[in-house]
Amino acid sequence: MADTTLAAIDVRGLTIRYGRQTVLQQLDLAVPAGALFALLGANGAGKSTLLRALAGIHPVRRGVIDLLGHDRARMPIAVQRQIAYVAEGQALPAARSVSELAVYLAPLYPAWDRSYSDQVLAAFHLPVHKPVGALSRGQRMKVSLWAALATRPKVLLMDEPFTGMEVAVKDELVRALIDVVSLVETTVLLCTHDLDEVEMLADWMALLVDGRITHAAPLESLRAAYAQRTGLERVPLKTLYLGLSRSETSPVEVLV
Amino acid sequence: MTWWREVWHHMWYKLRTVRWPLLAAALLAALCTWWAWPTTQSGSAIGLLVEAPLWLAALLIAAAVVLRDAPLSPTAFWSGKAIRPSALVAAKCLVTVGVLGGSALLLTAVTLVAYHTPAPLIATLLPRAALLLAVTLLFTMGLAAMARSLWQLPILVLTMWGLVAVVLLFRESRRMVLRELALPATLWIAGGLCVALVLLLALAYARRMSRGVGLGALLVLGGGALVVVWSRPPQLRIPPDYPLSPDSVTLRIDAVQLTQRADASIDQQLRGFRGPQVTVRVDGVPSDQSVQLWNVWASFELTNGDSARSPIADPMVRRALPVELATMTWRGAVDTVQSRVDVRPQLTPAVRDVLVRHLSGDPAFRIRRIVLHGYVRTSRYRRTLNMPYSDTGTAALPGQRVAGTFMRDTTGVSFQVSRRIVRPIGSDRFYRLLDYDLDDPRGALAVAFKAGERKVVQLRSRSSEASMDRVILPFVPLYQRSTQYRPPRELPMQADDPWFVGTRLLLFAREPIRLHPVRVVWEMPPTGE
Numbered sequence: 093m094a095d096t097t098l099a100a101i102d103v104r105g106l107t108i109r110y111g112r113q114t115v116l117q118q119l120d121l122a123v124p125a126g127a128l129f130a131l132l133g134a135n136g137a138g139k140s141t142l143l144r145a146l147a148g149i150h151p152v153r154r155g156v157i158d159l160l161g162h163d164r165a166r167m168p169i170a171v172q173r174q175i176a177y178v179a180e181g182q183a184l185p186a187a188r189s190v191s192e193l194a195v196y197l198a199p200l201y202p203a204w205d206r207s208y209s210d211q212v213l214a215a216f217h218l219p220v221h222k223p224v225g226a227l228s229r230g231q232r233m234k235v236s237l238w239a240a241l242a243t244r245p246k247v248l249l250m251d252e253p254f255t256g257m258e259v260a261v262k263d264e265l266v267r268a269l270i271d272v273v274s275l276v277e278t279t280v281l282l283c284t285h286d287l288d289e290v291e292m293l294a295d296w297m298a299l300l301v302d303g304r305i306t307h308a309a310p311l312e313s314l315r316a317a318y319a320q321r322t323g324l325e326r327v328p329l330k331t332l333y334l335g336l337s338r339s340e341t342s343p344v345e346v347l348v
Numbered sequence: 349m350t351w352w353r354e355v356w357h358h359m360w361y362k363l364r365t366v367r368w369p370l371l372a373a374a375l376l377a378a379l380c381t382w383w384a385w386p387t388t389q390s391g392s393a394i395g396l397l398v399e400a401p402l403w404l405a406a407l408l409i410a411a412a413v414v415l416r417d418a419p420l421s422p423t424a425f426w427s428g429k430a431i432r433p434s435a436l437v438a439a440k441c442l443v444t445v446g447v448l449g450g451s452a453l454l455l456t457a458v459t460l461v462a463y464h465t466p467a468p469l470i471a472t473l474l475p476r477a478a479l480l481l482a483v484t485l486l487f488t489m490g491l492a493a494m495a496r497s498l499w500q501l502p503i504l505v506l507t508m509w510g511l512v513a514v515v516l517l518f519r520e521s522r523r524m525v526l527r528e529l530a531l532p533a534t535l536w537i538a539g540g541l542c543v544a545l546v547l548l549l550a551l552a553y554a555r556r557m558s559r560g561v562g563l564g565a566l567l568v569l570g571g572g573a574l575v576v577v578w579s580r581p582p583q584l585r586i587p588p589d590y591p592l593s594p595d596s597v598t599l600r601i602d603a604v605q606l607t608q609r610a611d612a613s614i615d616q617q618l619r620g621f622r623g624p625q626v627t628v629r630v631d632g633v634p635s636d637q638s639v640q641l642w643n644v645w646a647s648f649e650l651t652n653g654d655s656a657r658s659p660i661a662d663p664m665v666r667r668a669l670p671v672e673l674a675t676m677t678w679r680g681a682v683d684t685v686q687s688r689v690d691v692r693p694q695l696t697p698a699v700r701d702v703l704v705r706h707l708s709g710d711p712a713f714r715i716r717r718i719v720l721h722g723y724v725r726t727s728r729y730r731r732t733l734n735m736p737y738s739d740t741g742t743a744a745l746p747g748q749r750v751a752g753t754f755m756r757d758t759t760g761v762s763f764q765v766s767r768r769i770v771r772p773i774g775s776d777r778f779y780r781l782l783d784y785d786l787d788d789p790r791g792a793l794a795v796a797f798k799a800g801e802r803k804v805v806q807l808r809s810r811s812s813e814a815s816m817d818r819v820i821l822p823f824v825p826l827y828q829r830s831t832q833y834r835p836p837r838e839l840p841m842q843a844d845d846p847w848f849v850g851t852r853l854l855l856f857a858r859e860p861i862r863l864h865p866v867r868v869v870w871e872m873p874p875t876g877e
Contacts (some may be wrong), residue, residue, distance in 0.1 A: 149427045169432060177428035184425055185416065187365065196361050199349060200430065240428075 106155030133300030176240035186225025358439030411492035487570035
């Protein structure tokens with residue numbers, strides 16, 4: 093269960109521009125430690141940019157990002173090693189096999205646990221001696237997830253990791269991910285368009301609209317609040333998402 | 349994991365990644381060296397055929413090392429991992445510049461040693477070759493860092509070699525901006541640009557600067573470094589038919605100035621010599637007099653231990669090795685003359701007085717030296733230290749019907765003597781003409797003058813560069829400029845012109861001094877000490 097008193101991810105006043113276009117504008121977000129946090133938003137809302145900024149890939153010039161209590165810009169390498177980032181389309185060393193990749197990555201991460209890594213590999217049914225480039229797309233995503241999870245991260249950032257995957261594979265991955273994450277106290281920030289993934293995985297949800305967080309709360313709290321406001325007995329996630337997206341609540345209705 | 353351990357970790361991983369291309373390149377280099385070994389003397393096409401694949405392989409590997417984990421790609425594998433950017437870029441530089449360039453340099457050194465190249469010359473060539481390799485590889489890495497795939501590499505390579513071609517064009521046309529800079533300054537500039545290139549590469553990883561800014565800065569910095577190092581690639585002229593040994597290089601000091609309260613000898617250290625310090629002992633000086641170097645003539649000849657094939661009789665020998673060494677040492681010698689005797693290489697009023705006296709028929713001035721040449725060889729070599737260039741002439745074969753030119757341009761003073769022989773001469777007379785007349789107590793610089801008009805005539809040398817040729821050595825482009833040997837064109841004057849009649853080469857001094865006619869020969873120690 094998420095510890096709401098401690099934010100594993102704390103973003104304050106984050107503004108990111110691409111040229112003249114402002115992608116994120118004075119964004120504030122707090123993700124409690126241990127939460128399975130889903131970040132929803134329309135295309136171009138800035139979800140991927142936010143995650144890249146959290147992962148340190150995108151430079152931050154305005155605003156502050158604290159991860160695990162450390163400023164992202166001046167984060168020690170030891171803390172960086174507790175943060176993992178998985179994104180759809182992220183490159184992998186195509187010529188290397190999973191076992192070779194393990195040999196490369198393990199010394200870089202002190203928390204790398206060989207038995208835990210083997211456990212994840214078994215859960216993902218990955219061929220360990222085949223070059224990564226020869227694997228299917230779903231298998232490559234599993235490799236990305238394995239490479240992230242085997243480091244036993246305290247924060248896992250996932251940017252639409254299951255996009256375009258076959259339903260069965262996606263279902264398998266999500267379940268495996270839930271099993272694996274439950275073993276360690278990992279804060280997961282999942283950026284996705286898929287409400288089924290959110291339903292299966294997340295216990296917190298935030299809505300990103302036009303570069304700002306308009307709603308961020310435990311999923312059940314959002315549902316309850318929305319039901320109370322609309323008078324509905326049961327609020328499906330799709331209804332909740334569409335309702336919140338269309339609500340003109342201004343400036344921001346942050347429940348937590 | 350400490351920073352250095354992380355660098356080593358990345359480096360070994362990268363080496364494992366490119367081990368097969370590296371082995372293939374090593375095999376290619378060995379094959380090319382073996383194949384080109386007997387043909388290094390000739391065949392520019394062969395040289396190009398051998399060198400181009402080696403360079404291409406090296407640059408492809410360097411680019412591949414970078415592109416495996418592109419620094420600016422947001423989807424690169426390393427960007428989502430807790431990897432220190434500085435450690436990653438250091439590892440890549442070590443793999444490319446250290447392993448790849450180091451191997452090439454080692455192979456070059458082995459080849460130079462196999463060619464019996466003197467150690468001081470190797471010591472001067474290898475650092476320049478290393479700089480050339482480092483800058484070229486780093487520039488390739490910088491360009492590759494801006495690319496997203498290996499498919500863009502041909503464009504990058506073409507861009508880079510286009511730059512090199514431009515550099516060579518500038519170099520050939522003598523319009524290089526930096527051509528007046530001395531080599532140490534050039535080295536500093538190239539080294540500084542090299543460091544800036546590495547820093548920029550690291551910055552590209554660390555800050556993920558925008559592609560436009562990064563590409564522009566890299567092109568400017570890398571292009572500057574490339575221009576600097578490729579404007580003066582290490583030159584080496586090795587005649588495989590005349591294997592060199594260290595004792596085949598000699599340094600002569602033709603005359604020394606005598607002063608009172610003398611020691612019997614003087615140890616002269618040559619400045620500017622980048623090898624082991626050379627100490628020249630001047631012997632044969634009367635015990636009651638001391639000496640000062642006056643006319644230092646740095647002359648390097650290949651004797652080859654074969655007196656029957658005198659170097660002067662075989663123009664091919666003259667194109668041989670010691671140009672680099674000679675120019676460097678020559679500069680030191682010129683410094684010596686200038687500092688000790690205060691002779692400036694220009695036509696001073698005192699010099700003009702001497703000329704006037706000579707033209708007036710003063711018998712104290714006699715012809716010092718006449719050198720006859722049947723085949724004119726005019727080669728221009730870029731200075732390697734502070735030497736603008738050195739033009740050398742090649743003597744004619746004895747007994748040949750000749751009309752020739754001898755010229756040497758040192759530091760601004762050009763002199764040229766033309767002499768037309770209308771009938772064949774015998775070898776005895778020929779060599780007698782070549783001998784110095786050291787009885788003449790004056791001597792420093794030489795000019796040609798036209799006796800009838802009593803004025804100094806300086807003739808411009810004619811360049812007869814024929815084609816670009818190359819010595820084939822792995823990875824390091826060592827240029828060998830072949831020169832056509834051909835009968836010179838007739839000088840634009842008649843045979844019976846008074847100019848010819850009065851032409852002579854004389855040596856004159858700024859002021860009358862007494863020169864002791866000694867001839868000091870320094871032989872390079874076999875061990876290069």
